[in-house]
Amino acid sequence: MGGSIAITGLRTFVGRRLAERLTLRQPAPRVLGLDRHRPHHFAGGNRFQRVDLTQPTADSRLAEIFEKERVEVVVHAAFRRDPAPDLGYDHELETIGSLHVMHACAAAKVRRLVLASSTMLYGPRPTNPNFLGEDHPLRGHPGAHNVENRREAEALLADWAVRHPDTEVTVLRPCWIMGPTCWDHVVRYFARPVVPTLLGHDPLLQFVHEEDCVRAFERAALEPHPGVFNVVGRGVLPLSTILRLAGKRSLPLPASLLYRLRYYPSQGQTGDPPDGFYDYLRYLWVADGERGWREFGEPLYSTKEAWIAFVSSRRMRRYR
């Protein structure tokens, strides 16, 4: 491949791990990292450009960089995995930032665009079927602003893809990522010694191991895989079993109480009401990974193995 692979959001989990993985390949493709700040650790031989996606002129700056570096593939991963209280900034970064990336891709005639989405976009609903296919409508959650931003970004991308049929668009929707190095607000929730849960609810959850997730992104960046794919591990586990496997204590609280707490036992200030996170531990939002497995290969880790890999890497395991 002559052109290079640009990764927006180099400091996010997906961006960082994907850049590392691509650099380890032989022959290594040319990788261009883009982020607001230079990351502390950055694999040698890769180039880096500072771009702030919230700037109004980010699209023309991106287009310039893409032209100059002969970018053929763009992996857009500049999404927060940690909700922040600044809702306005997050919207600028995630929704408008995605729009900037799309405009730049169109201007620079980029061959392939890969979007890092999430199965959280389906939204936890009591009316969800047990397995959500890729064609299921994205209903999100009004209480989770990051999910709403990304849902909007995905809708914009779907429109954009129709208008730019020359660009292959791949949307990857991983579920909650577990593994030794992934760290975000979901992992922080599960890493607590005492985990608050909803009294009387025990939903089925699924995880994907970070390696399986990054591998799917690597293949999507290197080969043509147009379409939307859920990236999930095989199998599901109830929340109570997940906590028991790690020897954790759960603190069951009634929903009516938990949802009213001002400083709820969650991840500190996120700018979201508690239901924006706890509804994901209340209702079903398990995705059907069949299409993704067929496209990117059988995952190495099941939900349970991904969880155990995370637990043993944090040395939280109590049962031997």
Next chain:
Amino acid sequence: MSEPPEPGASSDREASLAEVHHALADLRREIEVRFGSQAQAGGVAGDWMRLFDELRRRLSTLGMVERSGEVDEFGMDEVVLRRARPLLDFLLERYWRVDLQGLGNLPVGGGCLLVANRSGILPYDGLMISHAVAGWHPTGMRPRFLVADWLITLPFAQPYLARLGGVRACRENAQRLLRGGNWVVAFPEGQQGAAKVFRERYRLKRFGRGGAIRVALETGVPLVPVGVVGAEEAHPVLFKLGAPARALGLPFLPVTPTFPWLGPLGLLPLPSKWVIRFGEPLGIDRLVPDDARDELLVSRLTEELRGAIQKLVDDGLHARPSIWG
């Protein structure tokens, strides 16, 4: 984004396990990078990778065999079922003294859709059909019973229903289960059926919008009508209350001879005598999946199915000497 916290105090054994785990992961990655394309295709490098994966898997699940904690993809838990078995057996054989008739009408292989009349608020009928078939049918297949939305997401009920084999009633779930060769118990009357008051008992309500027929046609499984007699007297609903139910988030609040007068005791079902009759499979084996789009055919078949179940129920009612059998 904050950095991962320092690992806390832990035993040396766990630490060394984690180190081996990481070393193996590094080795594996090294191999994958060196022989990237070959490894995908197979060959020696592929074998090595599989060996590493297997080793790593074994290592990370070391000593957790007894705590397997596995559930199937719809959340049914064999361990919970095994533990609940004595109670389910007691309900089936002693409490309701369930009489099973026509088990021979059930197929021996492949998926199957059982359609029954709904009765009572709690899904005792689904649970009993499921347990009876699992215990008495030669294949030992445990049918999954479909449960209405409001019940499957009800706090406290939800975890147990899912573990005992309950699945939210919707088309996607039924299709997935039937395609996977499972048996499914459906109650097309839905909430209307559950909310029947005592004087309307055993008069089947409208059968939804023909979903059961469509699913059976699309998946090509046999459709067996099931008549349950006795379950409707287990919780005789005298009348329904609207306003207090809405405050509690329930579709309705039933008033029975015992509930709410006796408090939680009133939730206990009465020990009526039950008969579960399995009828002849509906003659849909010559139809093709495309027929599911023929609205008139679907509604005709739905009516036929409703008639078949009504007949099974009526026969059962005539045959029994009294409610208590």
